[in-house]
Amino acid sequence: MPDPTIHSADSLIRLGYPSSPQSAHDVLTSAGLSEDQAALVPYDLADPFSALRSGELDVLVVKFALREADLVTSKVLHFESRAAVVSSSHPLADRDTVSVEEVADYDAFGRPGAFPEYLWDEMVPRRTPQGREIRRRHRVNTIPEMMALVVNSDALHLSVASVADMAPPAIRIIPIHDLPPTPVRLAWYRGSELPARVARFIAAAEAASSVAHRR
Incomplete structure (x- = not known):
């Protein structure tokens, strides 16, 4: 059972998320929090950890494996399946699932801004197996911006299944069956002491972890 004391927090937990807010909602729900106990903030993909380091956010939902010396991560909360983002008119759009080897037939996306290169290499590998x-x-x-470009071209993006929650009707999200699912964790700044409400939230999320596929 989630720790009931987490509901006594007198401040909102400032929780950042990378793309779809649904991933943040899922973590909140598993930890026993309601949405009115947190401020959900999409973080800047071009500089994803700056708001955490500056103290603007308390904790982030992160995917893949972080190697940031000043950030701490929780245990794996769950895994999320990989997917290709394509337009509804794309040659792969009518497929129920695709191989990453087929994805290589089409132009993909480079890393945005200061997004860590090693993380982008996990999201969008340089080469197929x-x-x-x-x-x-x-x-x-x-x-x-990514989705707008995808809609108007044969470009595709290698992403995760939850991006479907924010895809417009002209976009299809197709499972990639031969890429491993990505682990989902929480991350926080090592250089400052966590407020008690945030520490309780992290502990409750870890305790409730199913370590299972989200989709």
């Missing part, structure tokens, strides 16, 4: 180059030719700094 069979050695084919994934052409990371397009550059945008936001999810809406």
Whole structure:
């Protein structure tokens, strides 16, 4: 059972998330919090950890494996399946699932701004398992910019399943069956003491962890 004392917090937990807010809602729900106990903030994909380091956010939902010396991460809360973001008119749009080897036939996206290169390499690998180059030719700094470009071209983005929650009707999200799912964790700044309400939230989220696929 989540710790009931987490509901006595007198301040909102400032929780950042990378793309879809649904991933943040899921973590809140698993920890026993309601939405009115947190301020959900999409963080800047071009500089994803700056708000955490500056103290503007208390904690982030993060995906893949962080290697930031000044950030601490929780245990894995769950795993999320990989997916390709394509337009509804894309040659792959009618598929129920695709291989990452097929994805390599189309132009993909390079990392936005100061997004850590090692993390982008996990999101959008440089090569497929069979050695084919994934052409990371397009550059945008936001999810809406990415989706707008996808709608109007044959470009695609390698992402995670939850991005479907913010996809417009002209976008299809297709599962990639041969990429491993990504772990989802919480991250916080090592350089300052966590407020008690945030520490309780993290502990409750870890205690409730199912370590299972979100979708």
